């Protein structure tokens with residue numbers, strides 16, 4: 001049976017990280033990520049113009065978790081409690097026991113295995129606690145870092161949809177990756 005219950009909010013810890021609920025006070029750090037054209041080049045969402053946009057996104061993420069429709073964690077370093085990135089199940093298809101994972105990490109923190117560590121605990125939570133059957137990720141074909149992270153985390157490339165979405169004034173390709181629960185040691 002699927003078990004999607006995000007109250008109380010499931011805080012997750014890894015060797016170096018704490019994944020916790022986002023707070024309004026995280027807005028300045030989230031704004032740094034969401035307003036940076038380079039960071040957002042593969043994420044088809046409007047760039048944040050002010051910290052108010054980031055605050056609104058934090059509220060939306062927390063409302064979504066309160067309704068058990070999705071979950072986003074702030075990624076923080078143990079002992080620092082400053083948002084350095086986010087990761088979450090941005091879409092959940094309950095009828096299919098399937099969720100789509102999304103993530104972003106501050107450029108200064110990239111290349112240190114941080115998102116791989118965060119993703120591993122989120123995958124564990126998805127299969128073990130939520131009882132998902134599959135976890136998907138949708139990646140721009142030019143997003144090598146994201147594709148490598150997924151492949152190194154045991155995701156398989158399943159298909160490439162060409163120019164199938166029209167967002168922010170242009171057509172976007174999507175490469176679909178997924179990980180099935182059989183590939184995960186329960």
Ligand SMILES: CC(C)(COP(=O)(O)OP(=O)(O)OC[C@H]1O[C@@H](n2cnc3c(N)ncnc32)[C@H](O)[C@@H]1OP(=O)(O)O)[C@@H](O)C(=O)NCCC(=O)NCCS
Pocket residue numbers: 039040042043102103104105106109110111112113114115116117138139140143144145146148149150152
């Ligand atoms: C994708 C992203 C989260 C990766 O985070 P990260 O913490 O730097 O990734 P990691 O250091 O955990 O790397 C995981 C693996 O991928 C590999 N990798 C990461 N970036 C890579 C790159 N640019 N080129 C080749 N390999 C790369 C690492 O070598 C590592 O492999 P290993 O386990 O064998 O050492 C980060 O680049 C990011 O925030 N990008 C912008 C936002 C974005 O595009 N989000 C995804 C939308 S689908």
